[in-house]
Amino acid sequence: MTGPPPAAILSRWAREQARLKGGVVREDTEEWQKEPSFAGLERVGGVDLSYIKGDDSRACASLVVLSYPGLEVLYEDCRMVAVSAPYVAGFLAFREVPFLVEAVQRLQQEEPSYSALLLTGFGVACHLGVLTDLPCIGVAKNLLQVDGLARDELHREQIRSLQREGDTFPLTGTSGSVLGMALRSCNSSKPLYISVGHRVCLETAVRLVQSCCRYRIPEPIRQADIRSREYIRKQMCSPVKVPSSGPEREEKAEVDD
DNA sequence: GCGACAG
DNA sequence: ATCTTGTCGC
Numbered sequence: 001m002t003g004p005p006p007a008a009i010l011s012r013w014a015r016e017q018a019r020l021k022g023g024v025v026r027e028d029t030e031e032w033q034k035e036p037s038f039a040g041l042e043r044v045g046g047v048d049l050s051y052i053k054g055d056d057s058r059a060c061a062s063l064v065v066l067s068y069p070g071l072e073v074l075y076e077d078c079r080m081v082a083v084s085a086p087y088v089a090g091f092l093a094f095r096e097v098p099f100l101v102e103a104v105q106r107l108q109q110e111e112p113s114y115s116a117l118l119l120t121g122f123g124v125a126c127h128l129g130v131l132t133d134l135p136c137i138g139v140a141k142n143l144l145q146v147d148g149l150a151r152d153e154l155h156r157e158q159i160r161s162l163q164r165e166g167d168t169f170p171l172t173g174t175s176g177s178v179l180g181m182a183l184r185s186c187n188s189s190k191p192l193y194i195s196v197g198h199r200v201c202l203e204t205a206v207r208l209v210q211s212c213c214r215y216r217i218p219e220p221i222r223q224a225d226i227r228s229r230e231y232i233r234k235q236m237c238s239p240v241k242v243p244s245s246g247p248e249r250e251e252k253a254e255v256d257d
Numbered sequence: 258g259c260g261a262c263a264g
Numbered sequence: 265a266t267c268t269t270g271t272c273g274c
Contacts, residue, residue, distance in 0.1 A: 049264070051265050059265085087265080089262035096264075122263050144263045151261095187274090193263085 005086050013091050023130040029199040030135060037069070037211075043116040044068045044212055045107075046220025047100050047128075049083075050228035052235070059083050060235070061096075062228035063103040064220060065114040071212065071219045075114055077103050078231040090146055093127035100124070104132045119212065119220045122180070122195050129198020136197030137205040138180070139221055143193055148174030158182065159191055166210055181206050188216040 032040035044066050049059045058080060065075035085095040100120070107115050117135045120128055125138035143151055149171055158169045162184035171180045171193065180195035183206055194209055196202050212218040217225070 049265080051264080053266050056265095087264060089264085092264055124263085138263090140263050142263060145261065146263090 005088050005091075010088065010091070013088075013094050016094075017091070020127060020130050024126050024196070025129075025199045026196050026201060027199075028201050028204050033200065033204050038208065041068050041116060043074070043114050044071075044220050045115065045118040046218070046222070046224040047103065047118060047120050047124075048221060048224035048228050049081075049096050049099065050225070050232050051083075052232055056087075057083050059099075060228040060231045061099040061103055062224045062231065063100065063107060064223045064227060065107065065111070066212075066220050066223065068116075069211065071214065073223055075107065075111055076223075076227055077106060078227055079103075080231075080235065089144065090123070092121060093124045096121070097124055097127045097131065100128050101131050104128070104134065117200075117208070118197075119209065119218055120197065122193060125195060125197025133198070135199040137200055137209060138195035138197045139209060139218060140193040140195070141190075141217065143171075143182075146173070147177075147179060149179065159189070162191060168206055178202065183209065185210060185213040185218070186216050190216065192216065192218075 028034065032038050045063060047063045049061050051059045060078055061081045062078045064073055066073055081099045083095060087095055104115060115134055118128065119137050119139050122138040122140035122144060125136040129136035143149055143155070145151065159182065161169065162182070165184055165186060167184045168181045170178045171182060173179050180193055181202055182191040183194050185192045192209065194206050196205060200208070209218050212220060215222065
């Protein structure tokens, strides 16, 4: 059951978030990051959680791995999870990251060579990156209004100034620090918001995300999104468990392919 | 106090 | 996140 966020939880999250930020590496650490076309990078992963409409506590967590630069899906892991933490803007990672860490661990167990780089949500990228020590990049479809960032007229004007694919402008907070970058990833007038996750600098992150875009949403995240939604759709059609009188017995519905 | 707020 | 069909355009 997902309840409102008690103040005690929020302050604990704030402390943990501050501690975790100390572990974030904001520079490039991989050899392929120095190459003009990222030569040497062979796999790019994406993660996502899709929720059931009326149910705040059940979701499908997905992790996909794509070839790079071909962007063909090589690996897919979808499974239902019981979400317990509430959604709080600015603290999304505490709700979603535990399931993503598990997915990464399964990946590393099954296909050790596949976990090269992950595209995740904006703030999720730092958490997941530090906890797994994998290179991560944050990608959001909408602007998180924090530290003075707002969808105001200035912001809309800056978006209009993004004329060509690859054009960017920095997201500078009131504190003066650059929190991320807005990127026109394709012909859509709506930009992507890119942030540093772990072990990738912002400039490299923007170039890399751009190179993963067939459409506005980078292919790894788009595939994770599509596949987790499809998994949920199938769940809705599977038989409902009816309470029985006899001894309880776990039955697993077969959901193959 | 009210509204705004990634997913 | 999710509720939702067609539709206009390249």
